[in-house]
Amino acid sequence: MIQLISVAGALAILVAYAANQLRYIGPANLSYALLNFAGSAVLAAVAVVEGQWGFLLLEGIWALVSLWATVKLLRGRSSRLR
Numbered sequence: 001m002i003q004l005i006s007v008a009g010a011l012a013i014l015v016a017y018a019a020n021q022l023r024y025i026g027p028a029n030l031s032y033a034l035l036n037f038a039g040s041a042v043l044a045a046v047a048v049v050e051g052q053w054g055f056l057l058l059e060g061i062w063a064l065v066s067l068w069a070t071v072k073l074l075r076g077r078s079s080r081l082r
Contacts, residue, residue, distance in 0.1 A: 006046050012039030030073045037066035 016035035019025045025032045040062035047056035 002046060002049065005042060009039045009042030009046065012036075012042070014039075027069070028073070030070065030077070033066055033070040033073055037063060037070050040066055 012035045016025070016032050016039070019035075020027065020032060027033075040059045044056055044059035044063050047053075047059055
C-alpha cells in the first residue's frame with residue numbers, strides 16, 4: 001500500500017513537471033504549485049513512515065517551498081477578487 005501512495009505522490013510531481021515542460025502550465029499557475037505541494041507532502045509523509053531521513057529532507061523542503069508558492073498565488077488571487 002505504501003508503494004501505491006508513493007507512486008501517486010511521484011506522479012503528481014511528474015505531471016506538474018511534464019505540464020510545465022510542454023507549456024500547458026507554468027510555475028506561476030496554481031495547478032503547478034498544488035501538484036508539487038501535494039506530491040511532495042505525500043512523499044515526505046512516506047519518508048517519515050519509512051525512516052528515510054535524506055528523502056524526508058528533500059521532500060519536506062520541496063513541500064514547504066511549494067506550500068509557500070501556493071499561499072503566495074492564493075493571496076494574489078484574493079487581492080484581485082476585491
